[in-house]
Amino acid sequence: MRTTVSQALAAVRNIGILAHVDAGKTTVTERILFLAGEIHKHGEVHDGTTVTDFDAQERERGITIFAAAVACEWNGHRLTVIDTPGHVDFSDEVERSLRVLDGAVAVFDAVAGVEPQSESVWRRADRYGVPRIAFVNKMDRAGADFDKAVDSIKRRLHPAPVAVQLPIGSEGGFTGVVDLVRMRALTWTAGGVAVQPIPDELLATSRQRRRALEEEVAERHSTVLEEFCLGPVSDETLIAALRELTLTGEIVPVLCGAAYRDIGVEPLLDAVVGYLPSPLDRPPIEAGRTLRPDPAESLVALVFKVQATGTGRLTFVRMYSGTLAKGDQVLDAGAGRVERVGRILRVQADRHREVESAVAGDIVALVGPKAARVGATLCAPGTPIQLEPPVAAEPVLSVAVEARNSAEAERLSAALVRLAEEDPSLVVRTDPDSGQTLLGGLGELHLEVAVEKIRRDRGIAVTVGRPQVAYREMPVRGVRGLRYRHAKQSGGPGQFAEVVIDVEPTDAARDFEFHSTVGGGRVPPEYVRAVEAGCRDALADGPLAGHPVLGVRVTLTDGATHPVDSSERAFRTAGRLALRAALRPEAMTLLEPLVELTVTVPEDAVGVVLGDLAARRGRVLDSAVRGGSSVVTATAPLAEVFGYATRLRGRTQGRGTFTTRPAGYAPAPVRW
Template identity: 70%
Template sequence: MRTTRRPPAPPSPTAVRNLGILAHVDAGKTTLTERILFATGAIHRRGEVHDGTTVTDFDAQERDRGITIFAAAVSCSWSGHRVNLIDTPGHVDFSDEVERSLRVLDGAVAVFDAVAGVEPQSESVWRQADRHGVPRIAFVNKLDRAGADLDTAVASIRQRLGTVPLVVQLPVGNEDAFTGVVDLLRMRALLWHAGSDTYETGQVPDPLREEAVRRRRLLEEAVAELDAAALEEFCATSALTERTLVRALRELTLRGDGVVVLCGSAYRNRGIEPLLDAVLAYLPSPSDMPPVRGTADGTDQERAPDPAEPFTALAFKVTATATGRLTYLRVYAGTVRKGDCVRDGATGRTERVGRILRVQADRHEEREEAVAGDIVAVVGLKTARAGTTLCAPGHPLVLEPPSVAEPVVSVAVEARRSLDTGRLSAALARLAEEDPSLVVRSDPETGQTVLSGMGELHLEVAVEKIRGGHGVEVVVGRPQVSYRETVVRGVSGLIHRHVKQDGGAGQFAHVVIDVEPWEGAGFEFRSTVVGGRVPQEYARAVEAGCRDALAEGPLGGFPVTGLRVTLTDGATHSKDSSEMAFRAAGRFALREALRRSAVELLEPVAEVTVTVPQDGVGGVLGDLAARRGRVSASTAGSGTAVITATVPLAELFGYASRLRGRTQGRGTFTTRPAGLAPVPAQVAEVLLTR
């Protein structure tokens, strides 16, 4: 008799780790992910980034460029636990992929280069994880590189990230002689021999014994300072046991009061197994996380991470594949089975789950069900987007969606052949669906289709996807930055009466508003009207009208940001007042107020970190000054210098090739967003007269 092998039951939420790999570009995230998959038996042959053979960098552009562009989910098993792992991009242009991933992760491994330490994007993703409250451990990678130094990297973690590094390992050897680590908790050596994929455990080498004892003591003292129970034991015995250290390190990690630091070389496959053990020991399981909070019918509700709770999940990624549309879900509560109907918490629309897949990058394994704590992909959902809450039909709930950054660079795109215009529109719509940080709009003045994103590389990748993935030849205009306008000096007591009478019911709305600068990004609205002169529903309509007016400022038609509008007074008519009338009044009132206010132009700026040989410093500084850059720091190393400057994004187009030319190809640079800054008057005059 022939039997069908059923997939194993999902593990308990306590035996699951939902883990992200975070780092600056080229710190070794993808190589580390590949070695984790190899160590856990999920793959049987190690791939290499430079060969384009890694599991998670499966997209053709990722393999051509040698960088991670799209967050990729994989799954593996270690010591009886299921590890769901997301390899995130390290380039600043794809930080929105990191944001969506962090929204659904329980823990993360932050990877640092043992030579460079904390790099700009490392700091950015660390701050993103802080905002989401994601516990982290650190892995100092590339200890086999020339110039690698664990202590220097740890010092940069302490200084730049403002956290307490708790180092639990000591390297055995350095650079080419790096062969293993000393485990300071168990006071043993883990050594990897050349050509071997496994390590041997032994005694701490004699030359390192005294140093290991000293570092163990430093670890105990640091933990005792941060943990009350550990301090009590330390005062009583002048030492901490391994059990106490493990417990305290886990609690400190979960609270974010410290970060456990391990080290190794992913490329040489050294330090991977201890890192996996640390993931299980210190990072939380879904059961350790608090109940997820959402809203239903205007009230706050919670769902515990329990398979018996009503089903609740958040869609965080959507991709179109040859086999259908995949919607990636983090299941927070309950259980969903193949064939179940699920409800969109926001719209109330119900759809059927056709298939449930455990994802291995571009490969998938069918499952019958997914339970609380799982990260899976489902087939069959046609309308769900990134940020959509899916729930049991009888138990609606809406979770807070991942935030989406505003795009800063735009290009005009059009089909080379007029016959492909429809296909281009469909391709752009699919791109925006898969990547919410890409915005497609039509320019009302030129009629051109404008594609906006987070940077030049982001847009290059999107355009290449249109050409390669959708087979549409496109013509692309020169990149343009997204300028903004802001209020420098506002107005008070601006009165606007909206009266319209054209037969039948008329429109009447009377509003009085104050406009002033606001330090926060975006827009704040408040109402100080008393006595019911403007009912609450009409005040909300005034706010909606003000938001309409923010789309175009008085200087150059750019969006307006950084202002506060206060509704101070108003009046209604018993028959002719309506929400529509007050929305129109709010729109016209703010437009008039902006025309009377002092408004200035803002431009996006970036923090640029340039690494150049010492003999190229002068030329680089001159070039940065010509690009309106303001140098904030310059440090010299062994033969190289690191220059940090704030530069307008508009001046950075083509900088990569210019830097290579000035440094004979030896200079490199990285950028990260640094907000908005006023445009100098002479530059603004040129921009506004184009």
């Protein structure tokens, strides 16, 4: 029985499709579903007919906004594929997906190579240790260059990309690939894929590339090294080594194709099955106890997505341990709440199939839990455990929202709460000065989509104010030896805490650092932790204009306690008030968020674009020519980028495009 369970888990692949916007992720996903027999006709992004881009806004805008899970089978393996957004405004969807995935396919444009959001999602996958393979898509485009794309992966992402294929033909003449692992040619026609001998004109190059592949793998794998020194490496040895090195992240196998023309997707699926990990291949999770993907162990599952549908609330979970059956009760470990699971669904984007149970390694949706939030751990009531949740990004932009009709104000409040439950990167708060309700998010498009969702799904007429930038504050001068005594008597037990702190500025890229050099037990460890918590409280609103504070290092150097009146509460209060006293307005500066823009325009429009960027306080980082277009990379204040899309279209007769990503903070030109 145990062997059967292990075999079933070994045949599971939970993967994500990651890429920059417009690299072809959704098209790749659509072809995977078609080849696996899940759909009988593949849809197209530009027609709004794809399976995973099922939301009305996704189809209208032609982009992926919400991560969507689909399931299929390939060569006896069960695949769960999550198609993730490529736009930076929806990067939190990618973050939450990566937290529960075992492997990923990174899709790159054969002309552009590594683009800004490609780099962002790659770094996120690094953070979670997710093994990857790379797929260079759109090999049929004018200017496509496989070798340049592989080189850009090596230069910008710094892994060891290993090309396991060689393209046959180029641009419009691209017809297939040479499989360098099995030394054969794969070509595609209207009838499908054909396996053939390598064409004579590519034979010598293929042999050189195969030997180079063996050499790259031999540098990292002892078994391959032994065979390499004696002669050719066998296909079986090379395949086994490629899998081992992919699982450890030492290499990234690179394949190529043109998904829109149905070229290269079958070997991509073979690579997913052959090189990417099953749940059994991933390291066990340490969370108070060691979790292994065993259906016989107690239940542990992580909520990574919540979605409101017309028929109820869906709670998406990744099962890490145990078995969950319909009707079971589960404990929300963080909230201490027990809820009942009414139904368990296998998800196919917006379609669902009910199943009786789910086991370790599964990704499913639950109907029943009414309050579990994203990041919650669901476990067996008798064995509580809490997993590390995905980290939600901090909003950089906010807009004031209000109902046009006062009678709908209550409905709007409920809709905003539900929206923030579904997407933790959306933050709802009340402005203390104006009393307005502010909706914060990761960019203009993010907020635009959220507001439109309220209008469509809830039928509420909403008025939206001008976007407001999320400024930060940072000290420019520190203070040493600041002593603060908190002493309070109110008739009962008193409060006493004395702290001495040094405060130093760091830089805008860093949040908060806390250290303690107190010796001799003058401040017990639990009080030191309370001082740190108090300092964090003080950073919530700075002295200039009430914005959060960045770039602070606090060192607790001394302190004093009282045998009766000292407590964690007293030291937390002392830490908060001491740091507030240190952060004097005259020693602070205002920070504004920056974005990195990548602007792609015809060569004759570069001068206009550069002038416009300079007027927006932009700083050009790089300029290059790719595929007949000029690509300008620059940083600019977020506040200066509002309305840039309309301006760029007007300046380039509609031929210019741009993408952005967060680039940290910098001092604003005006002190507040």
